[in-house]
Amino acid sequence: MEVRVMGESRKPLLFVSNPGVGVFNPLYVIAAELARRGTEDLWFATDESLRADIEKIEGGGGVRFASLGETDPTHSPADWDDEMYRLVTQRSRWKAHHAVVRRGFDPDGGEAKYLALDALAEEIDPALMVFDSVNPLGLLIALKRKIPFVLSSPFLPSNLLLAKTPRGFPMMHTGLPLNMSFRQRVANNVFKIRAGLMFLHPKMLRLALKGVARVRQLQLPREMLSPSAKIDCADAVLCYTVFGLEYPLPLPDKFHLVGAIIPPLPEAEEDGELSRWLDANPSVVYIGLGTITRLTRPEVHALVEVARRLDGRHSVLWKLPTEQQRMLPPRDELPANLRIESWVPSQLDVLAHPNVRLFFNHGGANAFHEGLYFGKPQIIRPLWVDCYDQAIRGVDSGVSLTVDDPQTIDADDVVAKMTRLLDDPSFRERAEFFAEAQREAGGTRAAADLILGNPALK
Structure with a gap:
């Protein structure tokens, strides 16, 4: 693979991340690695609360921070109220899954962040975007402006390939093993059926229709309506695991299992x-x-x-x-x-x-x-x-x-x-x-x- 080295000019490279540490940290470490290599014109768009983290990145020309505004507590797990925390951590894995999907499926949320990211993309005209796999704003902008993108995922590959896993593969969020008992196979199938029917519930259907209306209003590509849009349209998908930990399943060529994203150590001044x-x-x-x-x-x-x-x-x-x-x-x-x-x-x-x-x-x-x-x-x-x-x-x-x-x-x-x-x-x-x-x-x-x-x- 040909890789450009420090000192070569290029159009901007734009990272976009939700503020949650689980998705932010890997992108932060990768952006810092690119800065150390002397990569030019690096940008990182995320919430204002993470400004100091981005601005302290050293090496090359550093990384330019672009604020997407203050963190919305409804989309930050660390800031969820006790009732929402109870819903997503409850004993019923199906109900917890339902609560998480519903909270993330909000077509009306993030309008100000969308406008801020759209204005940034208009201003800097990035050649490539890199964003986390639970970031709808990054996908919106990339598809709207036809910007190639790389997807970053700390989750298991099967989490992103729901419609493409082999028959009998454990549904995400079930915690079921690959080799299931009869009772577990039944539970797995019921979970899958309920997950598919979930969007026919009146509340979810209304949210889905709002999403369709928003895509039309913003004149976004129809690809946005596909559940697999982020995978189908990505140039590459980075997964931070390795073969042998995930159960065997066919992976598209664009999937790259690179293992944990670890910065140079020691990471902090010695305590x-x-x-x-x-x-x-x-x-x-x-x-x-x-x-x-x-x-x-x-x-x-x-x-x-x-x-x-x-x-x-x-x-x-x-x-x-x-x-x-x-x-x-x-x-x-x-x-x-x-x-x-x-x-x-x-x-x-x-x-x-x-x-x-x-x-x-x-x-x-x-x-x-x-x-x-x-x-x-x-x-x-x-x-x-x-x-x-x-x-x-x-x-x-x-x-x-x-x-x-x-x-x-x-x-x-x-x-x-x-x-x-x-x-x-x-x-x-x-x-x-x-x-x-x-x-x-x-x-x-x-x-x-x-x-x-x-x-x-x-």
Whole structure:
């Protein structure tokens, strides 16, 4: 593949991202890699809250930030109210799926952001766009202005290929395995049928009709009406996983599985105290349940109990937001092997430390693949929708175990699974196998090469 190098001029390259960290972080790392290579005329359009992150990117001419305005809390999972959080994390996977789809299917939302992005595209005339797979605005502008684009997806490839998966393949958000029991096959088929019929519900039908009207009003291409438009029209699709983690399925040639997107490490300036603590503890369990998880008081106390039972054998580093630390027992009642941080300078630096032996996370796509990039076995408590899919693939790949009941935290269950993961070397061996597979896939380097090799930039 021919790749242009630093110093060569080209028309602008425009990144567009939703503000959610799960989709923003990979694009941010790739944009920073392109800047380090000296790529000229790089632009990054996203919400105002991320201005500082983009403007601190160094290398070459840097990356120019374009604001799409303030974050709309209805489209930012971290800002959802308690009722919406309850709906998308409820026990019924079908109802949670329905709630997520409904929240994302809003033809009336984002009008100001659409106008801002359209004006930016008119001004800079990008040769190529790169945007996340849950970003309808990027797709709108790319199709309207006939701009070639690359799609960025932290999700499993099957998440994007619903209509093209083999017969009997598990439907996304079900958390079902590839090899299903009879009952599971029935449940999978019912889930698929309900997902197809969902848009015939009067409320969803009204939203769909509004979407059609908006496409006509804005004189957008008819391709926008196709459910597979973002895949069919993309020049390339970057998926941040590797073969063997996703179940076997035919992939279009435009799909590129490049593994986790990891920046140069260490990512942050060394935190002397935390680094010394990690160095001093030869076996550390790291608990990082993502930026969206909202633990209850019983769940917080259950995890303290988990640490207490591991005392004498393993230490525990727990990243717990400040507002949730109020639910902790008094400090003098915490076990000596437990260290709690409201924030760590870099989760990747923590996972890279050789003394971290186990990663307890929520099953988010980035967390799952990042943990494996560093060869760490995992225990997963799925938070919502796609987290169940990562969790079951982790089990089937031999790299992780899933808690018995994701709606709570049972100390007995968690300790038993942690002990098994830590004592059975096969889990680490499989995790290290996939760590090597991700390095061979190329990650950030491969993603940057594919973008720069796009014919639109030549």
